[in-house]
Amino acid sequence: MSHLFFQRLDNILNYLLIQTDPVTLDNLSQVTKVSSRTLRSDIKTINDHIVSHGAEIILLRKKGYVVTYQDKAAFHAFWSKDNSGTFLFTTADARLRYLLRIFLTSDTYITQDALLNILYVSQNTLYNDFRTLRDILANYKLKLINKSNLGYTLVGEEQDIRYAINHAIFQEDLSEFITATNTVEKDICMNIDYQQFNTLFWHDLNPLIKVDSDYFHRNAFANLLLTVSRISDGYTLDFFEQDVSLTAASHEKIVQFVANLESAFQIKFNASEKKYVDYILSENFPHLIASDANHANQQLAQDIVNSILSNLKKNTGAKWVTDASLKQNLKEHIRRLLQIHTINGNRHNPILESVKNNFPYPFELAVIVIQEVEDTYGISFSEDELSFIALYFASAIESFKDKRSSFSLAIVCGTGMTLSSIIESKIRRKFPDTFSDIEKISYLEFEARQNQAQFDLIITTIPIPNKAPHIIFLDINYFDAAFKQIERAINTLSTVVPPTSLYQDKHFYVINDQLTKAALFTKMHDALADNAFVTDHFIQQIIAREAISDTLINDVIALPHPIGDSVKISTIFPVIAPKGIEWGDSKRVKFIFFMAIRPDDVSKVQYVYDALLDFISSEKKQDLLLKSPTFDTLVSLLTTNDDIM
Numbered sequence: 001m002s003h004l005f006f007q008r009l010d011n012i013l014n015y016l017l018i019q020t021d022p023v024t025l026d027n028l029s030q031v032t033k034v035s036s037r038t039l040r041s042d043i044k045t046i047n048d049h050i051v052s053h054g055a056e057i058i059l060l061r062k063k064g065y066v067v068t069y070q071d072k073a074a075f076h077a078f079w080s081k082d083n084s085g086t087f088l089f090t091t092a093d094a095r096l097r098y099l100l101r102i103f104l105t106s107d108t109y110i111t112q113d114a115l116l117n118i119l120y121v122s123q124n125t126l127y128n129d130f131r132t133l134r135d136i137l138a139n140y141k142l143k144l145i146n147k148s149n150l151g152y153t154l155v156g157e158e159q160d161i162r163y164a165i166n167h168a169i170f171q172e173d174l175s176e177f178i179t180a181t182n183t184v185e186k187d188i189c190m191n192i193d194y195q196q197f198n199t200l201f202w203h204d205l206n207p208l209i210k211v212d213s214d215y216f217h218r219n220a221f222a223n224l225l226l227t228v229s230r231i232s233d234g235y236t237l238d239f240f241e242q243d244v245s246l247t248a249a250s251h252e253k254i255v256q257f258v259a260n261l262e263s264a265f266q267i268k269f270n271a272s273e274k275k276y277v278d279y280i281l282s283e284n285f286p287h288l289i290a291s292d293a294n295h296a297n298q299q300l301a302q303d304i305v306n307s308i309l310s311n312l313k314k315n316t317g318a319k320w321v322t323d324a325s326l327k328q329n330l331k332e333h334i335r336r337l338l339q340i341h342t343i344n345g346n347r348h349n350p351i352l353e354s355v356k357n358n359f360p361y362p363f364e365l366a367v368i369v370i371q372e373v374e375d376t377y378g379i380s381f382s383e384d385e386l387s388f389i390a391l392y393f394a395s396a397i398e399s400f401k402d403k404r405s406s407f408s409l410a411i412v413c414g415t416g417m418t419l420s421s422i423i424e425s426k427i428r429r430k431f432p433d434t435f436s437d438i439e440k441i442s443y444l445e446f447e448a449r450q451n452q453a454q455f456d457l458i459i460t461t462i463p464i465p466n467k468a469p470h471i472i473f474l475d476i477n478y479f480d481a482a483f484k485q486i487e488r489a490i491n492t493l494s495t496v497v498p499p500t501s502l503y504q505d506k507h508f509y510v511i512n513d514q515l516t517k518a519a520l521f522t523k524m525h526d527a528l529a530d531n532a533f534v535t536d537h538f539i540q541q542i543i544a545r546e547a548i549s550d551t552l553i554n555d556v557i558a559l560p561h562p563i564g565d566s567v568k569i570s571t572i573f574p575v576i577a578p579k580g581i582e583w584g585d586s587k588r589v590k591f592i593f594f595m596a597i598r599p600d601d602v603s604k605v606q607y608v609y610d611a612l613l614d615f616i617s618s619e620k621k622q623d624l625l626l627k628s629p630t631f632d633t634l635v636s637l638l639t640t641n642d643d644i645m
Contacts, residue, residue: 008034013046013067016057017079022064037233041106044187045098051183053078058186061193092129095119097172099133103144103154104165105188107235111151135585140164158237159276162226167348170222174350177222178214185222189229196264197225204257208250209285215350220284224277231267240272242279244343250288254281283345286336301334304373308389311369316603320400322454329392337385346382355387355394357554357616361609362393364561367548368602371563383549397606407490408437412446412460423459423474430483434490457489502597502608503638506531507573508631511581520581521560524573524594534596538566542594552583556616561595570601572608576629590626591615611638 012032016023025036034042043057043065050056054071069075098119102110115126130152134144140163142156154161169184176182186194201221209217230236246254258269258277269277282288308330312321320326340347349355356363366389370381381389409427413420420440427435439455443462458471459482472489474482507527515523525539541562545551551559558581573594580588593612597605615621621637 008032009042009046012039012042013050013057016065016067019066022060022066024064028065035108037106037108040190041102043190044101044105047183047187048098048101050075050078056183059190061196092132095121095129096133096136097169099129100136100164100168101188103133103137103152104161104169107153109147109151109153114151136168137164140168158230158235159240161235162223162230165226166219166223170226171350177350178218180218185225189225191232192225192229192265194225197228197261200257200260200264201225204253204260205281208253208281208288210287216284216347219348220280223280223284227273227276227280228261228265228267231269231273232265236270237272237276240275240279242343242345243275244278244282245290246278246282246288247290250281251278254278279343279345282343283340283347286339289339289342297335297338300377301331301338304334304377304379305330307373307376308369311372312365312393315365315368315599318397318400318603319456320396323396323399325399326392326396329395330389333388333392337381338379341379347384347388349384349387352384352387355390356549358613359390359394360553360559360613361606362397363387363390363549364605364609365393365602366390367545367563368599386549407435407456408454409435409439410446410455410458411438411440412443412458412462412464413440419461419476423461426483427459427486431486431490457486459486502570502572502601502604503574503631503635504571505631507571508634509573509575510629511575511577512579514579515577515581517581517583520575520577520592524560524575528571528573528594528596533567533569533571534562535566535568537564538562538596541566550584552587552589553612554616555587556589556622557591557593557612558583558589559593559595559612561597565599567596567598569596570598570604571596574634576625578626578629591622614638 012028012034015028015031023031025039028034029036029039032039047056054074055067055069057065058068059065099115112123112126116123119126119129121129130144137144137154137156140156141160142154142164144152145155146152165188169188171177172184173182198221201224209220254277258274262268305327309321309327312318337347363386366386370386370389374380411420411423411427413423424438424440427438435457441449443460446458446460456470458468459474460471461474461476463473464471470489472482472485474486509523509527511520521539521542525534525542528534529536529538541564542560545561545563548563551561553559573596575592575594577590577592580590581592583589595605595608615637621640625633625637
């Protein structure tokens with residue numbers, strides 16, 4: 001049996017193994033009776049299989065292909081073992097990786113028989129793989145077509161093909177992509193001397209690049225390497241719409257960089273390719289963009305940030321919203337976003353799914369507050385941008401959590417510092433280690449404060465009209481009674497909302513029937529609307545929220561909820577579906593929690609999300625709930641911090 005499940009691949013490798021000198025592509029093509037383009041694809045496939053075993057086929061510039069070894073003994077032990085290559089396509093993921101690579105890097109037709117021989121699978125399995133492959137390609141506006149007597153091939157715009165190669169192949173393993181520890185870029189772009197390109201990139205562009213993000217640096221590098229490789233292979237952009245205006249200094253450097261690439265690799269960048277290079281660099285490094293509206297953008301960024309923080313305060317009432325670093329980070333991010341919008345760009349967040357899975361509460365807050373920003377300013381935020389903003393929220397929340405072991409207190413006194421000091425001493429004695437910061441101020445100073453909400457608690461000896469709930473009037477004639485008020489206020493500050501406070505046993509379903517996602521939405525809407533918990537718009541707002549970003553977390557649990565004001569009474573409606581509900585992309589979910597939450601109850605949801613994340617991370621808890629799908633079991637699992645033994 002063939003080691004690589006395709007005799008031609010074995011033949012190519014075996015031929016190279018016995019050569020003492022590099023073999024040119026033309027010579028290899030004559031020997032193997034395979035076209036040059038197919039050979040390049042075959043060599044990439046072979047390297048996918050042998051690199052982990054200590055060997056690699058590399059191209060020596062102006063000489064040809066040769067097998068090199070990182071561990072010669074390990075490779076020979078692998079290659080001499082019968083059937084050692086049989087694991088190559090034993091999983092659906094492995095087959096999809098191969099299919100993506102072969103169709104994205106070749107414009108020839110590939111027959112079904114050839115694929116069946118290569119993958120060594122049944123026709124039904126291949127068709128199932130094709131269905132998944134088509135879904136993946138659709139995300140990049142690409143199509144897989146089949147022509148009788150010819151086979152399958154991929155069709156789409158060159159720009160979209162490059163985008164797909166970068167994101168679906170180069171960045172499949174994000175950590176390896178960022179650290180440049182894999183060989184996939186070199187394999188795909190093996191017609192280009194990688195080291196020579198790397199030298200040119202750093203020499204010509206280093207003065208321009210701000211390496212504040214390893215990802216965006218690597219993203220620009222990989223995109224430009226791929227561009228040079230594709231041009232060298234004859235795949236060029238005939239049209240590119242975005243025309244970026246660069247700063248004078250960056251324009252001069254990039255023009256020289258392109259000229260050096262043309263000279264080094266004997267290629268020609270047409271006008272569209274030059275605009276594409278400008279776009280790639282400016283999308284990853286927005287500071288290169290020359291914007292006549294810079295001052296206007298600064299003010300607009302400030303206005304948007306103020307709107308975000310105002311909406312956060314209104315929806316959560318949380319103290320972390322006042323974090324100074326949050327405001328600064330948001331302002332800088334929105335400013336970059338506005339610059340990128342001038343070139344119709346969109347920054348990809350490589351950890352989008354991780355943000356949604358691990359920080360669902362901050363992500364949901366981002367969806368809520370940005371919806372209002374979009375309506376007010378007419379600026380669209382992609383799902384990637386929402387996830388960036390969610391990360392800033394998550395950072396502020398975590399930072400605030402670290403400070404919550406103690407609270408801040410203001411003592412407002414109009415009779416002098418002596419009484420304030422007495423009150424402070426009594427408070428410190430009565431409530432040790434409770435307040436990290438106690439500030440004594442006069443009534444006039446208090447009235448002049450623009451941010452009175454910066455204090456967790458305010459004690460005043462002067463009656464304040466229309467006082468907020470966190471302001472306590474201390475009657476000096478009744479110290480003991482006043483201190484009981486203070487104690488109750490501290491208990492309120494310290495109280496965490498129970499994670500099950502929004503659950504009710506009447507809102508709990510077990511569904512053993514096969515239901516579609518749409519049918520489930522209708523069923524839940526009717527159940528809540530019949531009890532006047534939601535309005536008639538609830539289902540439309542649920543669907544609208546799913547359209548922004550699906551609410552599936554870690555492929556385990558779905559948290560559908562409305563975006564809008566269709567909830568009258570807050571509640572969470574869990575649904576256990578042992579047979580699973582299809583949630584898109586052929587994923588089936590068994591735990592669905594309908595989050596019907598009023599806007600003024602959003603702050604309570606943070607603790608609900610925390611409990612659900614614990615549930616998601618525990619397969620034992622999930623199994624237990626499936627074995628005993630009752631409301632009491634659910635409540636017990638959500639209130640148990642440790643994994644079930």
